[in-house]
Structures are given as C-alpha cells and as structure tokens.
Amino acid sequence: MLDRVFGEIESRRSDSVAALKNLLRIPSVSTKPDHLPDMARCAAWLADQIRQTGLSASVEPTRGHPIVLGASPRQMDRPTVLLYGHYDVQPPEPLELWTTPPFEPAERDGAIYARGASDDKGQIWAHIEAIRVWQRHGGLPVNLIVLIEGEEEIASKNLEAFLRQRRADLAADIAVVSDSGQFARGLPAITYGLRGLVYMEVFITAASCDLHSGIYGGAVPNPANVLCEVLATLHDRDGRVNIPGFYHDVVPLSAPDRQAFAQLPFDERRFMQDLGVGGLCGEAGFSTIERQWARPTCDINGLTAGYQGPGAKTIIPAKASAKVSMRLVPNQDPRKIEQAFRQAICQRCPNTVTVEFAQHGLGAAALVPLDSPAMKLAAAAVKQGFGTEPVFMREGGSIPVVGHIKSILGIDTLLVGFGLPDDRVHAPNEKFDLDALYCGTRTAAALYHQLARL
C-alpha cells in the first residue's frame, strides 16, 4: 500500500506546491498585533484543508492565537500518533533584504522562497499531503491527532494550558514534530536533542527625558553606556556565560556524544561561507557543533537606545533596552536561569539607574531516548522517504512543546524534520527545497505506516 501512496504523492507534486503557496501567502506573524486577522484566517484555512482530507477539524480559541485541532476516527486496536506543528511565522523584517517579498512565495533554483516556508509551514504541509493521500488509499494506518498552534514563535504562551485542559482528547502513544532539519542536503536526520530558551528584555532608565549631551555629558548617568557595560559582563574571556550558577545544573557532554558529533561530515569552511562570517567563536574547549547543539548560550537579539535616525543628535538617552536570550541544555531549569539573569543584571547596574525586565519566553531543553522502538520505526520511515539512512543529531533551537508533551501527556516525541541548514529560517529569503517537500511528504506517509506497528 505504501508504494501506491508514494505513487500518488509523486503525481501530486505540483498540486502540493501550489497549495503550500496559498498557505505561505497568509502573513501569520504571531508577535505583531496588526496580524491578528491573518492569524485567524490562517487557522481557518488549515482547518478547512484538514477537513478536506476526511479528518474532523476545528479552530480552538486560546487566550492568544487559536489552535487548529484535527483528528481521525479513533480505532481501539491501533496506536495513536499526535502530530504537532505551528502555523505562525517570525516577523519578516528587514524587508529590504528579501529578493522577493516574504509573503509572495516565489519558486527559484528548486526551492520555494517565503517567510515560514521551512519554519514550519512547508513541513506541516508535507504531513497534510501525506494524510490526504493515505485517506484516498484506505485511510491512515494509525489514529492521528493533529495539533497546529499559532504561538510557537512567541514561546507557545498558551499551549501548556491547552495541553492540560485537553489531556484526554490528546492522549496518544507517541508524538511527531516536523520542525527541525536534515543534517545536510541528502543527509536526512532525526533530532533527539533540543536546547531550551529563556528570552528576557532589560530596560534601563536614568533621567526623566533625553538630555543634551553637551550640557549634561560627563555628569549624569547614561543608560546606554550602563547597558553596554552590564551586557559586556555576560561573558568571560573564554566565551563562557558569566552569570552565577548558570552552569550549575548542566550535564557534561558524554564521550560517546562528543565522538558521534565529531564523526558527522561538518565542513567548517563551507559553514562560514554560507553564513558570510569571517570567523567563528564561542565557548573555549568545544567544537562548533558542540557549541550549537549542546552548550548553553547568551545572545543579544536586539538593542534600542537614543537617536537612531540619520546623522547626529547630541543626546544622552533617557532609557536604553536590550532583548537578551539564553539557550539552555538538558537539566538547566529555565526559571532558575531567569532568576539568575535578573539578579546578575541588577547587581551589576549602578544605583544611579533604574532596571526593569520583561520575560518573552521560557522553555526547557529536551533529550529523547535513542534506543526506543519508536525511534527505530522513525529511522526506517526516513530511510523509505529519503532513500538514505538518517543520522541522529541534536539542534540548537528550542521547541518548548517537546518538554510539555513529555511532562503533561507523558509521551516522547519523534523529531523528524525536513529543513536544510541553508533554509535561512528567521532571516530574510527563507526557503524550503521542493525536494525536501517531496521527500518530507514521503517520509510522513512512511512514518504513519511504520508507527502502525508500535
């Protein structure tokens, strides 16, 4: 039966791309209030597509953006799979760096370019296509629950509450998330580790308004100077994060992990070329892959202070702010890290300024056991879908839902992703390879086939 399913997936290649473009045209930017109507439209569109496959589907309200929930009729003698994806996307700015507009999907060089193409619309689309084709060939071989949220890019604020409230409806044997990537083109992967996240914003205030830098300069506190001085303390000379207790709960990388990472075909020169960087840096004593996948970080994501227009404005800004996020590794507690960050910043600010914080996201890191039956079935599915054995990798990004699925629903997650390292997710000119969409659809179909044996 899988052969016939594969045959129809091939014959539907153009239809699948055309439909995905419709999804990519909806500017579902979750972080911007302007896009509220687009979020609702995107959820409704997806629910409609899921219904067209023959599954039931509904748009479930939350305190934030709605969740799309779909389900096949439940049969008692089959395993149940919970598929998770997200329909929200990162803001597209800076717009001037896009070759074609972010919400006008364009095909070139064997890829489809649009915001969200790889993260995560193209990947959820592969699953919806696989579902559609299975339904035309006797129906899905597993019970399937589809959950597509609209707040992944804003730290899945309302997902945890939803999982708790609907625990019974969401009961499953295994979860599947396709929001990760292949290791390289032609080298598909199963991701067994993700980093967590603590995303903070720091606001430093001094005077009640901007002051003339000639008249007052040298005599009054400058919040922009203070901000830089404080942020500069967040790393030591070895590139380690300089926050007391930050590494306290970090489990050291095992020798087998380090060996497995070192054996992956990683071309550092090519990596630098792709990113356009003149050099690499990071925590001393670790390789680039180790720094990306398995070591915690602290990065400034945005800085705002004073005059940002053309030319000169001679002011001492009244306030300065920074968005700062930390990626966590297994065993670090996001709440403890948030607390440690707040304390370190407060202690390092002079008492001539006021410090305030906002928190824009918390999530723990995740590690999925490599030796489970589900992992082996997933590996077989990837081999069927891509024609190549997958590698087992970790990823530096965060998918907080994996932690919530484990803690609330009690099940493990298979991270089977189809993106490529050069997809430019979160950046201008994001793309998704047409081949990744095709092989991803085959893999999704094969995965439902394999998991029927669970």
Added chain:
Amino acid sequence: MLDRVFGEIESRRSDSVAALKNLLRIPSVSTKPDHLPDMARCAAWLADQIRQTGLSASVEPTRGHPIVLGASPRQMDRPTVLLYGHYDVQPPEPLELWTTPPFEPAERDGAIYARGASDDKGQIWAHIEAIRVWQRHGGLPVNLIVLIEGEEEIASKNLEAFLRQRRADLAADIAVVSDSGQFARGLPAITYGLRGLVYMEVFITAASCDLHSGIYGGAVPNPANVLCEVLATLHDRDGRVNIPGFYHDVVPLSAPDRQAFAQLPFDERRFMQDLGVGGLCGEAGFSTIERQWARPTCDINGLTAGYQGPGAKTIIPAKASAKVSMRLVPNQDPRKIEQAFRQAICQRCPNTVTVEFAQHGLGAAALVPLDSPAMKLAAAAVKQGFGTEPVFMREGGSIPVVGHIKSILGIDTLLVGFGLPDDRVHAPNEKFDLDALYCGTRTAAALYHQLARL
C-alpha cells in the same frame, strides 16, 4: 536713547511673542532630508523679517542648508558687530513625550513651548526685535552683520567654507553669539568657555544576514554582543575615558577656575530633581560643574541592533551600530581624538567582525579672554538688560562657529545667552521663558549700545 528703545521693547512684548511663534511653527530639522523644504522656508522667512527692520538681507546657498545673511549700511567711524545664530533645530522625537506638539508653540506658566524655542530661535528672535526697535529710533549704533546658519545641529558642515569665501563681507571687530544660557533664573551669565565635539558612528557586521539564535547561537560572532563589549571598554572604573592619548593635550583646570566654579550657587539636589535622575556620576576627582564644563566625555547617543519590535524575535543580528560622541576641552585636537577613537575601537574588536565608521561632526573647544574691553561692555549690557550683574561661566555644549570665527575671521566672540538650565534643549518639551525673551531683547539692544564704544 536706550531708555526709549527699552520702552518700545516693553510695548511690543506681545507682538514679539506672536512673531516668534510663527518662526517656531516651521519644522526646520536640519538632520532629516524630509525637512529640506522647511529649511528653505525658514531661511526665507528670517531674511524677510530682517529686511522688515530696514537691513538688507539675502538667503545664501551652501552645499547644505542655506545661510541667512543681513547687514546694516556700513559707516566707517563705527565698530562692526557680527551676530551669529542658527535657525535649525534638533529632531523632536520621541514625539509621545511632548505635552503639546513640538511645532505648535504653546504658552503656559510664563514660557513658550516648542522645539527650538530656546535653542536657538527664541534667542535670535530677541536680537531681531532689538534690531527692529533700534532702527525705529535713529538706527543701530553699530555696523551689524547678521549670519544665521541652518546647520548648527549637524556640526555646521558648510559654515567654515562660507566664512572663508566671504571673509571680506564678514569682517568685524567682535562677534556676538546668543546660543547659551543664564546660570540660573535671575542670574544671567556670559559664557567664556565651550566644549568641543567629535561625533562618531560605529557599525559592526558579522554574518551576511540575521541568523536564528537557536541554531547558530554560541558558535558565531554576535555583533550586538561585540558592540557592547567594545563600548564598555571606553570608560575605566574611575569614569575616565579609556582611549589611549585621550587626555594627552588636556590643560588641567587652574586653581582660580576651580575656585570660581565652586563659588557659584549650584544646588545638586535641585539639579537631580530637575533631571529626574536618582544619582550623579562621572570622572572621579571632579565636581559636577567641572565635569559639565571643563572635562572631556564620551557618551553613547544611540544604539541600534537586531529586533526592536514588541515581544521576541530569536535572531543573532547581522549588524549592530552605535552613535558615540565625545565632548572636548581646550587644547584637545578633534582630528587626533577621532583617530584615537577609531584605533581603539578597531583594536578592541575581534577579527571575526567587520568595523566601519561614519563621522557626524568635529569641533574644537573654545575659551574667550575674560579681561578684554568687549567682555566688560557685554557685562554692562547684561546688567542693563536683566538688572543684575552677570556671572562668568563655561558651558558643556559645543558651538563650533566660535572656533571658526577666531581662526578664519580673527576675532573673539561674546557668548551672551538668554536660555535657562531647565529649558530642556534637545529634549521633549523644550521651552523659552517669556521673561528670558523680554530681558534678552533688552540685553541685545543694550549690547549694541555698549559695543558702539568699542
């Protein structure tokens, strides 16, 4: 005759305020290309006003914004005074902090609120009123040349060339600039020292586009982190500027200067209250007034990097930039300081990033001799105008033209200013006291009377 002039100045108080409002309605923001037409309109309006007093006036083009040039008929037996002012203003942002819109002048609590009210439109208006009234009472007692430029807030980019080209037309015995302030309400001042300025912008670039902070964080250079780390090195623990050679040419403050500063009635608690700051800081070993008037500084005027919108965006910015200005004291060479700044930044940046610079202004500090005849006449004029003896002070701001007038035209400048320390120049809710306008107009009239004896 001065009594009759004073009498008419009094009777014209409301007319003067009404006309100044028309000047303040023109949004002559020199740093923003959008305001090009407003700049031309403002120059034309001023030339017209000067012509109405009976002087000749013209709008002189430069490579940037035009200069308004006026002149009384030259009589050989009289001293010639060069009056300098500027009609351009600082950008009004942040607009939301203004009680009334910046270009809709509003009277309240005995003051007129608008961008440029004190810096410098209100002050040049005092002179134009004084000229007008003198012309109605037998004519000005001195030869007067009026030069009002439109680029003071953007470092007087084209003024130096203009002074060189028109040296003969601008030949004078003394220059007068009213672009400074009283020491306090009821305590008028003559300013004999100004700080200089070096205004730089630093751009740090790493990757060719913003990168996902999860996937790449910890392994690639983050230009925002680098920017903060480098800017944090610009001061040492004692608040001294940490750039090699920065203090090399600084002339130490003399004991008499320090004594004179210490005797001024300066209320540090009140000063802090007015600014809304919780504490003061600066170079160790100097008083607040010394830090403001006579010690060099380095302040961040603006920071820009990464995502600045609401909520979270998990990126490592491709670039980060800062506007940084240094105030200079007498004998520091702006060009040497610019060079030292560039070198220090470049040396302190890791070679994983690219550094570029823009320069938005250079000007030397100025000190005018306290014991000259012109200074004594100016003191007498202030006493006539305000009814109080002036104090002699320095100011922390920069008026580059004072240096150019000395080096190109060979004459000293009298800095007789009417602003008040709480005028909020360069900040939201800038204002100019109606009393300052009135006493300033009297002082300007008295100054022309006194300088006739030079």
